Amino acid sequence: MSQRKSYTAIDDAAFSWVARIDRAPLSPSESSELEAWLSGDIRCEGAFARARAVMALAGRIGVLSPVATGQGAEPFGAPVGILRSSKPNRRWALAAGGSIAASLAVAALGLQLKAWTEAQHYETGRGEVRRVTLADGTVVTLNTATKVVVKFSKSERNIHLVEGEALFDVAKNPLRPFLVDAGRLRVRAVGTSFSVLRLPSRPTQVLVREGVVEITESSSDALSQPIRLAANEQAFARPRAPIIPSALAPEAVVRNLSWQHGMLSFEGTSLQEAAEEFSRYSDKQITVDDPNVANETITGLFSATNPAGFAHSVALSLNLNTWTEGNTIHLSR
């Protein structure tokens, strides 16, 4: 007991190990040094566990926003950085090409200073897909019949998705969160790529292609836990149901977003659903008269603005008849 280490010495060493581990993986010799230190005294183990807990606790603020949006850090020049989950101590794989840099973002900084305050409106007609580059470098792709209002301030980038569907390829800027308001849902991102769909007839959908976003319900108070959505995950706001993220295969994400190229991609989709999807893109409506036919499933890539072409190829493959009557395309046995 004569050489007993002091509480503070142990604690200091524990914090310094945890800070070191947070920086980069330990080398083999550092690992064995840590092992040796830990096994020397049970209090070392405890102090280390406690230090790791403090680190994990600090990581939990990733789910709170006040620090971020309040009087947080000063702007440090180029808005850079990659939003990743702030789950504590996860070893991140840096996305390829996602390192610091972004000359684009540097250029955006100059623009930031002027004219952030006025709101800008963008909209698309039926069947139209439009790509808009915002002043911060973010690219918004508006799908058919979509209305978006963009309002940037010094501390936030606000997007109001009034109706429709849009894909956001967000320019990275950790100091200026990117917020999409879609009625019941608010989606928060720093730099990522995600889409939001808001239609009266469907549950609002958020789909993440890259990075991480946080979803909160607009009705909830500021401190309620946001739902984290990572790449290849989606969530729906169904009436009176909790919002639960679900995973999607990367191919399914691509399929979901094929509209940005003017295409609709179906895989095992019922004819009924496909017909409804087409109705978003043109005034021509596809009507499937027979419920049995409506439940047939189809797979394939189709031009979003050519419902007649779609009906024609479906008729061929399912051996159906198709005819047009005014703005309605009929499909039946």
Place this chain on the structure above:
Amino acid sequence: MTGVSDDRALWLARNALPHEHALRSWLTAHKVRGIEPDDVVQETFAILAGLESVDAIRHPKAYMFKIAHSVIMAQIRRAQIVSISTIDDINQLTDEDHPSPETEVSDRQELQRVADAIDNLPPRCRDVFIFRKLHGLSQREVASQMGINEGIVEKEIYRGLKILAAVIGRRGKPSRRASNLEGARPARKRDT
């Protein structure tokens, strides 16, 4: 990861750190000769970290106090400083201080407290934590973002952790003991 899994670290963050202050007050109020509260806290964390599973723990605060109690008992036995009155005191104490619902701080309040603590760190340290923890940048990315070198970022993380631990675990009071005084301190009279 050596020592503690990420999951366990997070469990400790949510279930042990919020009660550390209460545990320390309890230990200080019922100080046993030759036993340092700080040592007991460290050992308590070691035991919580080493448990095979924490799934069955329904009342983390009570559980934590129970472990601390057993740590004290073990130390008393080890150090052979048994005195009947000490044992009596300690046994008596376990029934006190059971967490009542109103003393449990909600998870949300606790998070807010952490956020406030981070916001109150020294400026550069706070910025490092915001980039690293809120925005999930790596230490290297933080360094490049802030135009400082990586060693400084690591140092700020170390400094911040220390301050946060003090704020969360001791409600702002830094460790009072700076030197190697174990066992050399006279028992303090306490009033109950």
